[in-house]
Amino acid sequence: MKKSGILMVIGSALLLGLFIYPLWNIQLEAPQYPDPLGMNIYISGIQGEEEFDIQNIDGINHYIGMKKIPKPAEMWEFNVFPLVIGGMAGLGVLLGILGFFKVIGPNWFLGWLILMTVLGILGMMDFNNWLTDYGTDLDPKAIMKLTDSEGNPLSYKPPLFGSQKILNFTAHSYPKAGAYLMFAGMLLTLVAWWVGKKSPKGKS
Numbered sequence: 607m608k609k610s611g612i613l614m615v616i617g618s619a620l621l622l623g624l625f626i627y628p629l630w631n632i633q634l635e636a637p638q639y640p641d642p643l644g645m646n647i648y649i650s651g652i653q654g655e656e657e658f659d660i661q662n663i664d665g666i667n668h669y670i671g672m673k674k675i676p677k678p679a680e681m682w683e684f685n686v687f688p689l690v691i692g693g694m695a696g697l698g699v700l701l702g703i704l705g706f707f708k709v710i711g712p713n714w715f716l717g718w719l720i721l722m723t724v725l726g727i728l729g730m731m732d733f734n735n736w737l738t739d740y741g742t743d744l745d746p747k748a749i750m751k752l753t754d755s756e757g758n759p760l761s762y763k764p765p766l767f768g769s770q771k772i773l774n775f776t777a778h779s780y781p782k783a784g785a786y787l788m789f790a791g792m793l794l795t796l797v798a799w800w801v802g803k804k805s806p807k808g809k810s
Contacts, residue, residue, distance in 0.1 A: 618698025636776070715802065718795060719792060760773075
């Protein structure tokens with residue numbers, strides 16, 4: 607279990623990268639903006655890629671009735687997510703240490719991975735719900751009121767993943783370094799479970 611325990615510790619510790627690097631990135635590209643406007647989404651808040659990107663995005667959104675980019679105090683997720691990630695990282699490191707000293711078996715690593723996967727899916731669903739609300743809950747007093755061919759208000763929801771045309775903008779939504787570190791950490795915990803299961807009586 608020593609090798610698998612070490613892998614579990616390393617994999618869990620990689621989650622701490624989310625406290626440093628952004629989880630996701632959304633960019634708005636248009637002819638009038640040679641350099642795309644972008645915002646990096648961290649587990650504790652949203653920051654512009656450049657100094658005035660958030661201000662410019664809020665200015666554009668104002669005309670079509672979209673809400674301003676939320677500040678950390680305005681979304682419970684930015685208070686809860688750091689606690690969840692920190693807790694899961696700490697729990698994973700503890701399990702890895704216990705596995706290293708053969709106090710527990712590798713199935714505990716698999717249990718951690720399943721829990722982390724469920725939490726990750728719930729987090730992505732919550733993120734998608736926020737994008738939907740952000741792009742569809744428009745101010746009826748907005749300066750510009752654009753509708754589709756049937757007279758329904760247009761949706762300005764950015765894609766959860768990929769690129770999408772929104773008016774004269776193209777929105778790009780992709781994971782950033784924090785997400786890749788999280789995925790790498792989860793993969794390592796899967797390897798840790800596999801190594802532990804394949805070792806003779808869990809002794810490697």
